[in-house]
Amino acid sequence: MNSPHTAILVMPQTTVDVVIFTVLDDALQVLLVQRAHATARTTEPYPGLWALPGGFVNPALDHDLLACAGRKLLEKTGIVSPYLEQLGSWGNATRDPRGWSATHAYFSLISAAEMRLTKGVNTADVAWFQADEVLQRSPHTPEKPLAFDHQHILQTAVERLRSKVEYTSLPAYLLLEPFTLPQLQHIYEVVLGRPIDKSAFRTRMLGANFLSEVGTLTTTARRSPMGYRLKNREYPMVFARTFIR
Amino acid sequence: MNSPHTAILVMPQTTVDVVIFTVLDDALQVLLVQRAHATARTTEPYPGLWALPGGFVNPALDHDLLACAGRKLLEKTGIVSPYLEQLGSWGNATRDPRGWSATHAYFSLISAAEMRLTKGVNTADVAWFQADEVLQRSPHTPEKPLAFDHQHILQTAVERLRSKVEYTSLPAYLLLEPFTLPQLQHIYEVVLGRPIDKSAFRTRMLGANFLSEVGTLTTTARRSPMGYRLKNREYPMVFARTFIR
DNA sequence: AAAATAGTGTCTTTGAGACAATATCAG
DNA sequence: CTGATATTGTCTCAAAGACACTATTTT
Numbered sequence: 001m002n003s004p005h006t007a008i009l010v011m012p013q014t015t016v017d018v019v020i021f022t023v024l025d026d027a028l029q030v031l032l033v034q035r036a037h038a039t040a041r042t043t044e045p046y047p048g049l050w051a052l053p054g055g056f057v058n059p060a061l062d063h064d065l066l067a068c069a070g071r072k073l074l075e076k077t078g079i080v081s082p083y084l085e086q087l088g089s090w091g092n093a094t095r096d097p098r099g100w101s102a103t104h105a106y107f108s109l110i111s112a113a114e115m116r117l118t119k120g121v122n123t124a125d126v127a128w129f130q131a132d133e134v135l136q137r138s139p140h141t142p143e144k145p146l147a148f149d150h151q152h153i154l155q156t157a158v159e160r161l162r163s164k165v166e167y168t169s170l171p172a173y174l175l176l177e178p179f180t181l182p183q184l185q186h187i188y189e190v191v192l193g194r195p196i197d198k199s200a201f202r203t204r205m206l207g208a209n210f211l212s213e214v215g216t217l218t219t220t221a222r223r224s225p226m227g228y229r230l231k232n233r234e235y236p237m238v239f240a241r242t243f244i245r
Numbered sequence: 246m247n248s249p250h251t252a253i254l255v256m257p258q259t260t261v262d263v264v265i266f267t268v269l270d271d272a273l274q275v276l277l278v279q280r281a282h283a284t285a286r287t288t289e290p291y292p293g294l295w296a297l298p299g300g301f302v303n304p305a306l307d308h309d310l311l312a313c314a315g316r317k318l319l320e321k322t323g324i325v326s327p328y329l330e331q332l333g334s335w336g337n338a339t340r341d342p343r344g345w346s347a348t349h350a351y352f353s354l355i356s357a358a359e360m361r362l363t364k365g366v367n368t369a370d371v372a373w374f375q376a377d378e379v380l381q382r383s384p385h386t387p388e389k390p391l392a393f394d395h396q397h398i399l400q401t402a403v404e405r406l407r408s409k410v411e412y413t414s415l416p417a418y419l420l421l422e423p424f425t426l427p428q429l430q431h432i433y434e435v436v437l438g439r440p441i442d443k444s445a446f447r448t449r450m451l452g453a454n455f456l457s458e459v460g461t462l463t464t465t466a467r468r469s470p471m472g473y474r475l476k477n478r479e480y481p482m483v484f485a486r487t488f489i490r
Numbered sequence: 491a492a493a494a495t496a497g498t499g500t501c502t503t504t505g506a507g508a509c510a511a512t513a514t515c516a517g
Numbered sequence: 518c519t520g521a522t523a524t525t526g527t528c529t530c531a532a533a534g535a536c537a538c539t540a541t542t543t544t
Binding site: 011013058059067088089090091092093102104110240 | 258302309331334337346347
Protein backbone atom coordinates (compact mmCIF):
# COMPACT_ATOMS: atom_id res chain seq x y z
CA MET A 1 0.00 0.00 0.00
CA ASN A 2 2.74 2.44 0.92
CA SER A 3 5.51 2.99 -1.58
CA PRO A 4 8.49 3.81 0.56
CA HIS A 5 11.00 3.59 -2.20
CA THR A 6 9.48 6.14 -4.51
CA ALA A 7 8.35 8.27 -1.60
CA ILE A 8 11.79 8.69 -0.15
CA LEU A 9 12.94 10.59 -3.19
CA VAL A 10 10.39 13.39 -2.70
CA MET A 11 10.21 13.29 1.09
CA PRO A 12 9.34 16.57 2.81
CA GLN A 13 11.89 18.32 4.98
CA THR A 14 11.31 17.94 8.72
CA THR A 15 11.87 20.85 11.10
CA VAL A 16 10.98 21.82 14.67
CA ASP A 17 10.07 25.35 15.78
CA VAL A 18 9.53 26.61 19.32
CA VAL A 19 7.33 29.49 20.44
CA ILE A 20 8.95 30.68 23.67
CA PHE A 21 6.73 32.93 25.79
CA THR A 22 7.47 35.05 28.81
CA VAL A 23 5.83 37.96 30.58
CA LEU A 24 8.04 41.02 30.69
CA ASP A 25 7.15 44.68 31.19
CA ASP A 26 3.52 43.77 31.83
CA ALA A 27 3.17 42.20 28.38
CA LEU A 28 3.20 38.77 26.80
CA GLN A 29 6.46 38.49 24.88
CA VAL A 30 7.87 35.97 22.44
CA LEU A 31 11.51 35.09 21.75
CA LEU A 32 12.56 35.58 18.13
CA VAL A 33 15.82 35.02 16.26
CA GLN A 34 17.02 36.97 13.27
CA ARG A 35 17.88 34.94 10.20
CA ALA A 36 21.27 35.39 8.53
CA HIS A 37 21.54 38.21 6.06
CA ALA A 38 22.01 37.37 2.42
CA THR A 39 25.53 36.76 1.17
CA ALA A 40 26.93 35.54 -2.10
CA ARG A 41 27.53 32.10 -0.68
CA THR A 42 24.32 31.21 1.17
CA THR A 43 20.92 30.31 -0.14
CA GLU A 44 19.10 30.57 3.20
CA PRO A 45 15.50 31.66 2.72
CA TYR A 46 14.05 34.80 4.31
CA PRO A 47 17.42 36.50 4.92
CA GLY A 48 17.42 39.10 7.68
CA LEU A 49 13.85 38.42 8.79
CA TRP A 50 12.92 37.49 12.35
CA ALA A 51 11.67 33.98 12.96
CA LEU A 52 10.77 31.52 15.67
CA PRO A 53 13.77 29.58 16.98
CA GLY A 54 13.95 26.28 15.19
CA GLY A 55 15.49 24.28 12.42
CA PHE A 56 16.02 20.86 11.02
CA VAL A 57 15.76 17.77 13.13
CA ASN A 58 19.19 16.31 13.64
CA PRO A 59 18.74 12.55 13.88
CA ALA A 60 22.22 12.23 15.32
CA LEU A 61 21.44 14.59 18.23
CA ASP A 62 17.69 14.28 18.76
CA HIS A 63 16.12 11.15 20.19
CA ASP A 64 12.69 12.43 19.33
CA LEU A 65 10.80 15.58 18.40
CA LEU A 66 10.41 16.77 21.99
CA ALA A 67 14.13 16.39 22.61
CA CYS A 68 14.78 18.39 19.46
CA ALA A 69 12.51 21.19 20.72
CA GLY A 70 14.23 21.07 24.10
CA ARG A 71 17.60 21.37 22.41
CA LYS A 72 16.54 24.44 20.38
CA LEU A 73 15.21 26.03 23.55
CA LEU A 74 18.36 25.24 25.51
CA GLU A 75 20.53 26.73 22.79
CA LYS A 76 18.65 30.04 22.89
CA THR A 77 17.82 30.41 26.56
CA GLY A 78 20.09 28.10 28.57
CA ILE A 79 17.01 26.74 30.32
CA VAL A 80 17.01 23.00 30.94
CA SER A 81 13.56 22.01 32.20
CA PRO A 82 11.01 24.43 30.88
CA TYR A 83 7.32 23.91 30.36
CA LEU A 84 7.22 22.53 26.84
CA GLU A 85 4.05 21.42 25.06
CA GLN A 86 3.37 20.36 21.50
CA LEU A 87 1.42 22.98 19.60
CA GLY A 88 0.79 21.30 16.25
CA SER A 89 2.38 20.79 12.90
CA TRP A 90 2.34 22.70 9.66
CA GLY A 91 3.29 21.16 6.35
CA ASN A 92 2.75 22.10 2.73
CA ALA A 93 4.56 22.66 -0.55
CA THR A 94 4.98 26.42 -0.26
CA ARG A 95 5.91 27.36 3.30
CA ASP A 96 9.61 26.90 2.52
CA PRO A 97 10.85 28.05 -0.90
CA ARG A 98 13.18 25.06 -0.96
CA GLY A 99 10.20 22.69 -1.31
CA TRP A 100 7.65 20.58 0.59
CA SER A 101 8.38 20.86 4.29
CA ALA A 102 6.68 20.09 7.56
CA THR A 103 7.45 21.66 10.92
CA HIS A 104 6.56 20.35 14.36
CA ALA A 105 5.80 23.36 16.55
CA TYR A 106 6.11 23.47 20.34
CA PHE A 107 5.36 26.21 22.79
CA SER A 108 7.22 26.93 25.97
CA LEU A 109 6.64 29.10 29.03
CA ILE A 110 9.62 30.49 30.89
CA SER A 111 10.43 33.21 33.38
CA ALA A 112 12.35 36.04 31.78
CA ALA A 113 14.28 36.38 35.03
CA GLU A 114 15.32 32.76 34.81
CA MET A 115 16.76 33.36 31.38
CA ARG A 116 18.71 36.46 32.45
CA LEU A 117 20.50 34.27 34.98
CA THR A 118 22.07 32.21 32.21
CA LYS A 119 24.76 34.49 30.87
CA GLY A 120 26.47 34.08 27.58
CA VAL A 121 23.64 32.27 25.89
CA ASN A 122 21.88 35.19 24.29
CA THR A 123 23.42 36.47 21.13
CA ALA A 124 22.85 39.66 19.22
CA ASP A 125 20.32 38.00 16.94
CA VAL A 126 17.95 36.93 19.72
CA ALA A 127 15.40 39.24 21.34
CA TRP A 128 12.03 39.46 23.08
CA PHE A 129 9.11 41.03 21.21
CA GLN A 130 5.61 41.82 22.37
CA ALA A 131 3.41 39.05 20.99
CA ASP A 132 0.54 41.37 20.11
CA GLU A 133 2.84 43.74 18.25
CA VAL A 134 4.29 40.91 16.17
CA LEU A 135 0.84 39.58 15.36
CA GLN A 136 -0.20 42.94 13.93
CA ARG A 137 2.65 43.02 11.44
CA SER A 138 1.89 42.88 7.73
CA PRO A 139 3.95 43.52 4.59
CA HIS A 140 2.87 47.17 4.87
CA THR A 141 3.95 47.82 8.46
CA PRO A 142 7.45 49.10 9.29
CA GLU A 143 8.35 45.84 11.01
CA LYS A 144 7.99 42.97 8.58
CA PRO A 145 6.11 39.72 9.33
CA LEU A 146 8.04 36.68 10.50
CA ALA A 147 9.77 34.27 8.14
CA PHE A 148 8.07 31.17 6.73
CA ASP A 149 4.55 30.72 8.13
CA HIS A 150 5.76 31.67 11.60
CA GLN A 151 3.29 34.52 11.78
CA HIS A 152 0.53 31.95 11.57
CA ILE A 153 2.19 29.56 14.02
CA LEU A 154 2.61 32.39 16.53
CA GLN A 155 -1.04 33.31 16.08
CA THR A 156 -2.06 29.75 16.91
CA ALA A 157 0.28 29.64 19.90
CA VAL A 158 -1.11 32.86 21.37
CA GLU A 159 -4.66 31.64 20.88
CA ARG A 160 -3.82 28.30 22.51
CA LEU A 161 -2.09 29.98 25.44
CA ARG A 162 -4.90 32.49 26.04
CA SER A 163 -7.44 29.69 25.74
CA LYS A 164 -5.69 27.42 28.23
CA VAL A 165 -5.06 30.24 30.70
CA GLU A 166 -8.84 30.39 31.09
CA TYR A 167 -8.97 26.94 32.69
CA THR A 168 -5.44 25.83 33.66
CA SER A 169 -2.58 26.87 35.91
CA LEU A 170 -0.24 27.43 32.96
CA PRO A 171 0.71 31.00 33.96
CA ALA A 172 2.52 29.60 36.99
CA TYR A 173 5.26 28.45 34.61
CA LEU A 174 5.89 32.08 33.68
CA LEU A 175 7.06 32.82 37.24
CA LEU A 176 10.05 31.79 39.30
CA GLU A 177 9.23 29.91 42.48
CA PRO A 178 8.30 30.86 45.07
CA PHE A 179 5.65 33.30 43.90
CA THR A 180 2.74 35.07 45.56
CA LEU A 181 -0.93 34.93 44.63
CA PRO A 182 -0.99 38.64 43.67
CA GLN A 183 1.97 37.99 41.37
CA LEU A 184 0.24 34.99 39.84
CA GLN A 185 -2.98 36.90 39.37
CA HIS A 186 -1.07 39.69 37.65
CA ILE A 187 0.39 37.20 35.16
CA TYR A 188 -3.07 35.83 34.47
CA GLU A 189 -4.34 39.34 33.84
CA VAL A 190 -1.46 40.23 31.53
CA VAL A 191 -1.92 37.12 29.42
CA LEU A 192 -5.70 37.38 29.29
CA GLY A 193 -5.65 41.13 28.79
CA ARG A 194 -8.39 41.76 31.33
CA PRO A 195 -8.74 42.03 35.11
CA ILE A 196 -9.87 39.08 37.24
CA ASP A 197 -11.76 39.38 40.49
CA LYS A 198 -9.35 38.94 43.38
CA SER A 199 -11.65 36.94 45.60
CA ALA A 200 -12.76 34.52 42.90
CA PHE A 201 -9.16 34.10 41.79
CA ARG A 202 -7.92 33.19 45.24
CA THR A 203 -10.82 30.85 45.88
CA ARG A 204 -10.07 28.99 42.66
CA MET A 205 -6.31 28.78 43.15
CA LEU A 206 -6.34 27.73 46.78
CA GLY A 207 -9.33 25.42 46.37
CA ALA A 208 -7.63 23.39 43.63
CA ASN A 209 -4.92 22.24 46.02
CA PHE A 210 -2.06 22.39 43.53
CA LEU A 211 0.02 24.97 45.44
CA SER A 212 2.01 24.49 48.62
CA GLU A 213 2.85 27.30 51.01
CA VAL A 214 6.52 28.08 51.59
CA GLY A 215 6.24 30.89 54.16
CA THR A 216 5.72 34.62 53.81
CA LEU A 217 7.95 36.45 51.37
CA THR A 218 9.56 39.84 51.66
CA THR A 219 8.65 41.83 48.58
CA THR A 220 8.12 45.50 47.91
CA ALA A 221 4.63 45.12 49.32
CA ARG A 222 3.46 46.51 52.65
CA ARG A 223 1.84 43.44 54.07
CA SER A 224 4.06 40.36 53.57
CA PRO A 225 2.40 37.98 51.14
CA MET A 226 2.43 34.19 51.37
CA GLY A 227 4.82 32.44 49.01
CA TYR A 228 3.74 29.40 47.01
CA ARG A 229 5.33 26.64 44.99
CA LEU A 230 3.79 24.16 42.55
CA LYS A 231 3.20 20.77 44.13
CA ASN A 232 3.80 19.15 40.74
CA ARG A 233 5.70 20.90 37.98
CA GLU A 234 5.10 18.04 35.53
CA TYR A 235 1.49 18.81 34.67
CA PRO A 236 -0.58 21.97 34.96
CA MET A 237 -3.76 22.02 37.00
CA VAL A 238 -6.91 21.82 34.88
CA PHE A 239 -9.99 23.54 36.30
CA ALA A 240 -13.54 22.40 35.58
CA ARG A 241 -14.64 25.84 34.43
CA THR A 242 -13.25 28.75 32.50
CA PHE A 243 -13.19 32.25 33.90
CA ILE A 244 -16.36 33.96 32.73
CA ARG A 245 -16.76 37.29 30.95
CA MET B 246 22.57 28.38 11.20
CA ASN B 247 20.68 25.51 9.61
CA SER B 248 22.60 23.17 7.36
CA PRO B 249 20.08 22.13 4.76
CA HIS B 250 22.51 20.35 2.55
CA THR B 251 23.84 17.89 5.07
CA ALA B 252 20.46 17.57 6.74
CA ILE B 253 18.69 16.44 3.60
CA LEU B 254 20.72 13.28 3.50
CA VAL B 255 19.44 12.05 6.87
CA MET B 256 16.01 13.61 6.72
CA PRO B 257 13.26 11.77 8.62
CA GLN B 258 10.42 10.13 6.73
CA THR B 259 7.14 12.03 6.87
CA THR B 260 3.82 10.22 7.24
CA VAL B 261 0.23 11.02 8.17
CA ASP B 262 -2.04 8.75 10.22
CA VAL B 263 -5.74 9.16 10.93
CA VAL B 264 -7.68 7.91 13.93
CA ILE B 265 -11.22 7.51 12.62
CA PHE B 266 -13.86 7.18 15.33
CA THR B 267 -17.48 6.22 15.20
CA VAL B 268 -20.11 4.99 17.65
CA LEU B 269 -21.48 1.60 16.69
CA ASP B 270 -23.25 -1.01 18.82
CA ASP B 271 -23.24 1.33 21.81
CA ALA B 272 -19.44 1.50 21.81
CA LEU B 273 -16.70 3.83 20.65
CA GLN B 274 -15.05 2.17 17.67
CA VAL B 275 -11.96 2.92 15.63
CA LEU B 276 -11.26 2.09 11.99
CA LEU B 277 -8.15 -0.04 11.43
CA VAL B 278 -6.45 -1.43 8.34
CA GLN B 279 -4.48 -4.62 8.16
CA ARG B 280 -0.95 -4.34 6.82
CA ALA B 281 0.18 -6.56 3.97
CA HIS B 282 1.43 -10.01 4.91
CA ALA B 283 5.08 -10.80 4.45
CA THR B 284 6.22 -12.02 1.06
CA ALA B 285 9.62 -12.67 -0.44
CA ARG B 286 9.52 -9.43 -2.40
CA THR B 287 8.35 -6.83 0.13
CA THR B 288 10.12 -5.29 3.07
CA GLU B 289 7.07 -3.65 4.61
CA PRO B 290 7.37 -3.43 8.39
CA TYR B 291 4.85 -5.01 10.77
CA PRO B 292 3.40 -7.46 8.19
CA GLY B 293 -0.11 -8.67 8.97
CA LEU B 294 -0.64 -6.38 11.93
CA TRP B 295 -3.52 -3.95 12.21
CA ALA B 296 -2.71 -0.26 12.07
CA LEU B 297 -4.24 3.18 11.82
CA PRO B 298 -4.98 4.22 8.24
CA GLY B 299 -2.12 6.33 6.99
CA GLY B 300 1.08 6.43 5.04
CA PHE B 301 3.59 8.65 3.40
CA VAL B 302 2.78 12.18 2.37
CA ASN B 303 2.60 12.36 -1.38
CA PRO B 304 3.78 15.82 -2.36
CA ALA B 305 2.32 15.35 -5.80
CA LEU B 306 -1.18 14.69 -4.42
CA ASP B 307 -1.29 16.51 -1.10
CA HIS B 308 -1.35 20.28 -0.89
CA ASP B 309 -0.77 20.13 2.82
CA LEU B 310 -0.93 17.78 5.79
CA LEU B 311 -4.67 18.23 6.34
CA ALA B 312 -5.36 17.42 2.70
CA CYS B 313 -3.24 14.32 3.06
CA ALA B 314 -5.27 13.23 6.09
CA GLY B 315 -8.48 13.96 4.22
CA ARG B 316 -7.26 11.84 1.31
CA LYS B 317 -6.46 8.87 3.56
CA LEU B 318 -9.87 9.16 5.13
CA LEU B 319 -11.63 9.42 1.79
CA GLU B 320 -9.81 6.35 0.51
CA LYS B 321 -11.00 4.25 3.46
CA THR B 322 -14.47 5.60 4.10
CA GLY B 323 -15.63 7.49 1.00
CA ILE B 324 -16.51 10.44 3.22
CA VAL B 325 -15.71 13.86 1.84
CA SER B 326 -16.26 16.43 4.59
CA PRO B 327 -15.74 14.78 7.93
CA TYR B 328 -14.79 16.37 11.20
CA LEU B 329 -11.01 16.28 11.05
CA GLU B 330 -8.74 17.72 13.72
CA GLN B 331 -5.01 17.56 14.23
CA LEU B 332 -4.07 15.31 17.14
CA GLY B 333 -0.31 15.76 17.34
CA SER B 334 2.88 14.39 15.92
CA TRP B 335 5.17 11.57 16.89
CA GLY B 336 8.73 11.32 15.67
CA ASN B 337 11.81 9.41 16.77
CA ALA B 338 14.49 7.07 15.52
CA THR B 339 12.83 3.80 16.48
CA ARG B 340 9.11 3.96 15.71
CA ASP B 341 9.73 2.72 12.16
CA PRO B 342 12.37 0.02 11.67
CA ARG B 343 13.36 1.71 8.42
CA GLY B 344 14.77 4.68 10.33
CA TRP B 345 13.98 8.12 11.81
CA SER B 346 10.40 8.98 10.96
CA ALA B 347 7.78 11.46 12.05
CA THR B 348 4.04 11.08 11.66
CA HIS B 349 1.38 13.77 11.78
CA ALA B 350 -1.70 12.27 13.41
CA TYR B 351 -5.27 13.48 12.89
CA PHE B 352 -8.49 12.31 14.41
CA SER B 353 -11.84 12.21 12.71
CA LEU B 354 -15.43 11.68 13.81
CA ILE B 355 -17.88 10.11 11.40
CA SER B 356 -21.25 8.43 11.46
CA ALA B 357 -20.97 4.71 10.81
CA ALA B 358 -24.25 4.93 8.91
CA GLU B 359 -22.77 7.56 6.62
CA MET B 360 -19.92 5.25 5.78
CA ARG B 361 -22.17 2.28 5.00
CA LEU B 362 -23.81 4.42 2.33
CA THR B 363 -20.59 4.54 0.32
CA LYS B 364 -20.42 1.10 -1.20
CA GLY B 365 -17.33 -0.39 -2.69
CA VAL B 366 -14.93 1.65 -0.61
CA ASN B 367 -14.42 -0.79 2.22
CA THR B 368 -12.08 -3.61 1.50
CA ALA B 369 -11.45 -6.84 3.32
CA ASP B 370 -8.52 -5.37 5.21
CA VAL B 371 -10.54 -2.56 6.81
CA ALA B 372 -12.71 -3.02 9.90
CA TRP B 373 -14.15 -1.35 12.97
CA PHE B 374 -12.77 -2.31 16.40
CA GLN B 375 -13.89 -1.29 19.87
CA ALA B 376 -11.44 1.35 21.00
CA ASP B 377 -11.25 0.09 24.56
CA GLU B 378 -10.58 -3.46 23.41
CA VAL B 379 -7.72 -2.33 21.19
CA LEU B 380 -6.23 -0.24 23.98
CA GLN B 381 -6.06 -3.27 26.26
CA ARG B 382 -3.98 -5.30 23.81
CA SER B 383 -0.44 -6.28 24.74
CA PRO B 384 2.09 -8.70 23.29
CA HIS B 385 0.57 -11.34 25.59
CA THR B 386 -3.09 -10.97 24.57
CA PRO B 387 -4.58 -13.03 21.72
CA GLU B 388 -5.04 -9.92 19.58
CA LYS B 389 -1.70 -8.22 19.06
CA PRO B 390 -1.07 -4.49 19.56
CA LEU B 391 -1.18 -2.16 16.58
CA ALA B 392 1.79 -1.60 14.28
CA PHE B 393 4.36 1.16 14.84
CA ASP B 394 3.48 3.35 17.85
CA HIS B 395 -0.17 3.37 16.82
CA GLN B 396 -1.20 1.89 20.13
CA HIS B 397 0.12 5.01 21.78
CA ILE B 398 -1.38 7.35 19.20
CA LEU B 399 -4.78 5.70 19.65
CA GLN B 400 -4.44 6.06 23.42
CA THR B 401 -3.83 9.80 23.00
CA ALA B 402 -6.73 10.13 20.57
CA VAL B 403 -9.17 8.42 22.93
CA GLU B 404 -8.03 10.58 25.83
CA ARG B 405 -8.35 13.72 23.72
CA LEU B 406 -11.81 12.75 22.51
CA ARG B 407 -13.09 11.85 25.99
CA SER B 408 -11.60 15.05 27.36
CA LYS B 409 -13.18 17.28 24.72
CA VAL B 410 -16.54 15.56 24.98
CA GLU B 411 -16.72 16.94 28.53
CA TYR B 412 -16.90 20.54 27.28
CA THR B 413 -17.62 20.57 23.53
CA SER B 414 -20.31 19.50 21.07
CA LEU B 415 -17.94 17.08 19.31
CA PRO B 416 -20.28 14.05 19.66
CA ALA B 417 -22.68 15.72 17.23
CA TYR B 418 -20.25 14.83 14.44
CA LEU B 419 -20.78 11.16 15.23
CA LEU B 420 -24.43 11.43 14.16
CA LEU B 421 -26.17 12.00 10.84
CA GLU B 422 -28.34 15.09 10.69
CA PRO B 423 -31.02 15.58 11.70
CA PHE B 424 -30.68 14.00 15.13
CA THR B 425 -32.67 14.16 18.35
CA LEU B 426 -31.49 15.24 21.79
CA PRO B 427 -31.99 11.74 23.26
CA GLN B 428 -29.82 10.37 20.44
CA LEU B 429 -27.16 12.98 21.07
CA GLN B 430 -27.23 12.33 24.80
CA HIS B 431 -26.80 8.63 24.15
CA ILE B 432 -23.68 9.30 22.07
CA TYR B 433 -22.28 11.47 24.87
CA GLU B 434 -22.91 8.68 27.35
CA VAL B 435 -21.31 6.03 25.17
CA VAL B 436 -18.16 8.07 24.63
CA LEU B 437 -17.89 9.17 28.25
CA GLY B 438 -18.83 5.75 29.58
CA ARG B 439 -21.22 7.14 32.19
CA PRO B 440 -24.78 8.47 32.32
CA ILE B 441 -25.58 12.17 32.15
CA ASP B 442 -28.56 13.82 33.78
CA LYS B 443 -31.26 14.38 31.18
CA SER B 444 -32.40 17.76 32.41
CA ALA B 445 -28.93 19.22 32.75
CA PHE B 446 -27.98 17.87 29.35
CA ARG B 447 -30.92 19.49 27.61
CA THR B 448 -30.41 22.80 29.42
CA ARG B 449 -26.79 22.89 28.29
CA MET B 450 -27.43 21.90 24.68
CA LEU B 451 -30.41 24.18 24.08
CA GLY B 452 -28.95 27.06 26.05
CA ALA B 453 -25.78 27.15 23.96
CA ASN B 454 -27.74 28.07 20.83
CA PHE B 455 -25.69 25.98 18.43
CA LEU B 456 -28.58 23.75 17.28
CA SER B 457 -31.46 24.63 15.00
CA GLU B 458 -34.78 22.84 15.07
CA VAL B 459 -35.81 21.09 11.92
CA GLY B 460 -39.25 19.72 12.91
CA THR B 461 -40.32 16.64 14.81
CA LEU B 462 -38.90 13.35 13.59
CA THR B 463 -40.59 9.99 13.26
CA THR B 464 -38.43 7.46 15.05
CA THR B 465 -39.12 4.27 16.93
CA ALA B 466 -40.04 6.39 19.92
CA ARG B 467 -43.59 6.85 21.23
CA ARG B 468 -43.62 10.61 21.53
CA SER B 469 -42.12 12.23 18.43
CA PRO B 470 -38.86 13.93 19.32
CA MET B 471 -37.67 17.24 17.90
CA GLY B 472 -35.00 16.96 15.21
CA TYR B 473 -31.95 19.20 15.27
CA ARG B 474 -29.17 20.24 12.97
CA LEU B 475 -25.87 22.01 13.69
CA LYS B 476 -26.00 25.71 12.90
CA ASN B 477 -22.31 25.60 12.02
CA ARG B 478 -20.55 22.39 11.07
CA GLU B 479 -17.16 24.12 10.77
CA TYR B 480 -16.43 24.44 14.48
CA PRO B 481 -17.73 22.60 17.51
CA MET B 482 -19.41 24.47 20.35
CA VAL B 483 -17.16 24.99 23.36
CA PHE B 484 -18.91 25.16 26.73
CA ALA B 485 -17.60 27.14 29.68
CA ARG B 486 -17.77 24.17 32.02
CA THR B 487 -17.13 20.47 31.92
CA PHE B 488 -19.72 17.98 33.02
CA ILE B 489 -19.07 17.27 36.69
CA ARG B 490 -18.60 13.92 38.42
C1' DA C 491 -1.69 57.51 61.80
C1' DA C 492 -1.75 56.98 56.83
C1' DA C 493 -0.99 54.55 52.76
C1' DA C 494 -0.55 50.57 50.30
C1' DT C 495 -0.93 46.00 49.56
C1' DA C 496 -2.68 41.25 51.22
C1' DG C 497 -6.39 38.72 52.31
C1' DT C 498 -11.58 37.70 53.78
C1' DG C 499 -16.71 37.94 53.83
C1' DT C 500 -21.25 38.55 51.90
C1' DC C 501 -24.56 38.62 48.47
C1' DT C 502 -26.02 37.43 43.93
C1' DT C 503 -25.99 34.77 39.72
C1' DT C 504 -25.31 30.91 36.71
C1' DG C 505 -25.50 26.46 35.52
C1' DA C 506 -25.19 21.63 36.92
C1' DG C 507 -27.04 17.24 39.59
C1' DA C 508 -30.96 14.86 41.48
C1' DC C 509 -35.22 13.50 40.58
C1' DA C 510 -40.22 14.20 40.28
C1' DA C 511 -43.84 15.53 37.21
C1' DT C 512 -46.06 16.24 32.85
C1' DA C 513 -46.74 15.69 27.62
C1' DT C 514 -47.33 13.09 23.51
C1' DC C 515 -47.71 9.35 20.57
C1' DA C 516 -48.07 4.17 18.87
C1' DG C 517 -50.51 0.30 19.70
C1' DC D 518 -56.34 3.56 27.64
C1' DT D 519 -51.66 2.29 28.53
C1' DG D 520 -46.96 2.14 28.29
C1' DA D 521 -42.86 4.05 26.57
C1' DT D 522 -40.40 7.83 25.42
C1' DA D 523 -39.82 13.04 25.23
C1' DT D 524 -39.80 17.15 27.68
C1' DT D 525 -40.27 20.28 31.68
C1' DG D 526 -40.14 21.83 36.56
C1' DT D 527 -38.34 22.17 41.32
C1' DC D 528 -34.92 22.07 44.65
C1' DT D 529 -30.22 22.11 45.97
C1' DC D 530 -25.37 22.90 45.43
C1' DA D 531 -20.86 24.58 43.78
C1' DA D 532 -18.26 28.09 42.08
C1' DA D 533 -17.76 32.59 39.95
C1' DG D 534 -18.60 37.94 39.80
C1' DA D 535 -19.22 42.17 42.36
C1' DC D 536 -17.65 44.63 45.85
C1' DA D 537 -17.18 45.93 50.62
C1' DC D 538 -14.55 44.96 54.47
C1' DT D 539 -10.54 43.64 57.54
C1' DA D 540 -5.40 42.68 58.33
C1' DT D 541 -0.61 43.67 58.16
C1' DT D 542 3.38 46.16 57.34
C1' DT D 543 6.25 50.28 56.00
C1' DT D 544 6.90 55.04 56.30
